[in-house]
Amino acid sequence: MKLSTTTRTVAVSAALAGTLALTACGASNESSGTAASGGGSSASSAPQLSGTLVGAGSSAQQAAMQGWTAGYTTVQPGVTVNYDPVGSGGGRSQFLAGGTDFAGSDAALGDEELTQAQDRCGRGGVFELPDYISPIALVYNLPGVDDLNLAPATIAGIFTGAITSWNDPAITADNPDANLPSTPITAVHRSDKSGTTENFTDYLAAVAPDVWIGGAVQEWPVPSGEAGAQTSGLVAAVQSGEGAIGYADESQAGDLSVANVKVGSDYVAPSAEAAAAVVENSPKVSGRGEYDLAIELQRDTTGSGEYPIVLVSYHIGCIRYDNQDTAELAKSFFGYVVSEDGQQAAADAAGSAPISDTLREQAQGAVDAITAGS
């Protein structure tokens, strides 16, 4: 007698599920995952923790987060850190709603969100650690021109579409020695909403307010030019189009040329040190909690050796967690993230700029303050 299709399908699905359960001994690189047992509160100096820490947010951090989770595994093999790159806004709202343990965000919490954070974290408030710093490079594809200097107003002119060819007087004025061709400029921007766009437009709005009228926004405001989805799409567009210029994390520039940006009277190339320097020298946002390290980036800095087009991404979490285990996991994980090892792991994985020692001390202070109980 034939089985009905329903029973058949159910049987097949059940068989499939059974097979999965049998083969589900796990991926070969995860076998150490269950080694540690519970018991974080025992008084040993480096307790082996176990459990899962869940975060979500900035997609810019994703590559760095892979480096952190990979490195953290060697320290605490029993802990799983899940990071969902849903985007900064989504990460903040999920965290504030209690869906995740921490958020990764390209922007610090706004005033309204800080009030919500009172409900989420109680009176202890939140910590915000600016521990992912990535210089945003102006990448361009112009064969024969390896060295390019650009003043802020020129950059704004290129990206608004006012400057259309590479031998425009504004560009030649910055580069008296370069032999610039008359190739038309293709300005490439991100087609998706992104923290990179927000930081770049924030820079333009701060340094070239007369030319750049779009403000600091996540979604590209000028309806002209080429667009690419995500950083990789943008880089691919710049790579394939001669005369193209775009903005992307310096680490993703690949073999593209990178422009020097005029700061004060010098032209500065993006570098980890120059990016960390501008973050360290920028003031904290005033009127916030002790462990809220949100900073007010000095985009119009004139300090030598500072590169002002940087993306700073925060880790946002509670000072007090309701759950003892979560608090210990968070303390342990972020302790690793801000450590020299952790910052180096991110630099290897994502090409980010390690934070300065001063900033590390402040961040370590915030991490030490994480406790449990309400």
Added chain:
Amino acid sequence: MSTSTSPAPATTSAGPLGSISQHRRLPRFGAAGIFAVGAAAGIMLSAVTGFALVLAAIYAVVLGTAGLHVGSRLLEGRRTAADRLVTALVRIAFALAMVPLVWLVWTVVSKGTARLDGAFFNQSMFGIANEGGGAYHAIMGTLIITAVTAVISVPVGLLTAIYLVEYGHGKLPKAINLLVDVMTGIPSIVAGLFAYALFSLFFGPGVRLGIAGAVALSVLMTPVVVRSAEEVFKLVPNELREASYALGVPKWRTIVKVVIPTAIAGLGTGITLAIARVIGETAPLLVTVGITAVTNLDPFNGRIATLPVFAYYQLTRPGVPPEFAVDRAWTAAFILIILVMALNVVARLISRFFAPKTGR
């Protein structure tokens, strides 16, 4: 019913529309010869103007077709020439459609085999920063979510189809019929947003569950199952049902023991194709299931990696240097195509081996 037409008798001279008194035919290889001459002229033309493979092919095909048309028109008359022209055009159209298919498969295969190694199948992305790693977690996740989707939408779809075909009188079935059509048209991303909102009502915002992805995919898959099951149920001859009733078998047993077994081949094919349709969906899973680097086999607890989402993120958000992640993305796409094609083969086999045995 024969689909291949018997060749038009060459001796027929008085057509219904034509005014051709004599119907000459080119010799057997004459047409091909004329085409070849035209094509050769095209290749020479492109050689004169600077050789490029694509351009040469276009010139050759255009000139070959034109030459065939003109030659046939001179030798065979207007009507046959038109017929030959259309034949050539139809063949060209088919060849043209094969270009993207072959190109696409070739692209994916050539880029996707770079990481087609053992590690890709038995490692996850747990603890992987740049090189190495695999998609074990994503392959498992895709299989689990697709299985859950099938468990939800196959019974619902089949029962709905039975309702529409076997109990289908009145206003309600008519309305459901219409709504199934509406459901077919739901864009996949809208289905994902719906499932996300539904689950965030119960679990709070930011929820990411395998089951939410399965629900989103079910919204897409159920109408496909309903439509295909409905088609095959309608093909079951009424005589079989009547014979069963005449023997005093109740209606529900008639459906379970007569109608469904008769239609089993079509049902199996339809369901397999419906699964193939949703297994590669990316957009709804992006917003409902999310991504994780570790293996999670529990659809009711936390994020699950799936193959399409894994491929999307590896391609669009690679680490440093990007090559490793991009290779993983292409290999994931390659595996996805293999999965879908395997499902299509399974569907063919089902329809062959389970075809109704009417002689029993």
Added chain:
Amino acid sequence: MTTTSAPPPQPEPKRRVGDRVFAGSAKGAGILILVVLAGVAVFLVTEAWPAFTASPADLAGGEGVLSYVAPLVFGTLLAAVIALLIATPLAVAIALFITYYVPRRLAAGLGYVVDLLAAIPSIVYGFWGIAALAPALVPFYGWAERNLGFIPFFAGPASATGRTMLTAGLVLAVMILPIISAISREVFSQAPLLHREAALALGATRWEMITMAVLPYGKSGIIGGAMLGLGRALGETLAIALVLSISGGISFNLISNTNPGTIAANIALQFPESTGLDVNTLIASGLVLFVITLAVNMLARWVVNRRADFSGAN
């Protein structure tokens, strides 16, 4: 073969428990579909509502939800129409080729090969579009700008990357080709045998037979298939998001790098980083997309059903 939408009346008046349970669960499944669809509609409307009632200044673009959605609707329709214009003639030709120009033994295999195009996941099309198709089209766009620049569609400046509206339309065309061709094949193979053989017997060439006996019969089937393909093209998300260079605005220029976005791609690109009212706006655009695809699908169903009513085939 007889189609059975109306089974014979109940064999006996007494309803058994099994019958009632079975009929009830079948009905329940049908009602579940109704409920789910109502859920989708209710969710879309309630979530979109804040975007309609909010003050326009708070929304993205700052001019209200309609002026935010309008360019997206334009882009969605433009990409889908390009795809349709390219795919429909090709699909009909392929369907004719498979039904009437190759031996029957071969036809099934070839049909299967074309159907494989439909089975390839859309994200793979996106991968292929950016990695292979777009770069390959760059020389053509340059040529089109130089030689066809007088036509507004090809006014240029030609994109240096090939990620243009025309490329997106081509990718969509490849995706919907198998849908249209499958339905066309279906109706072509059902063209009345008597008509076809009569035409041939009267000395018609194969093409004349097709124009006389097959195409008039299959016309509404082709239209219906094209409409279903259009529905698929309208809702395509990630292939467009990956392939198209989206800058916003309304432009008929098909080969430049400044293109309007499509609704679905816009949702996929903007949703992850959106919060609050922006999410409502995106869902409102999803609602618009839902209504458009709904209208297209209804139209398709109506056209196809009309054919069924008037066909004297069976």
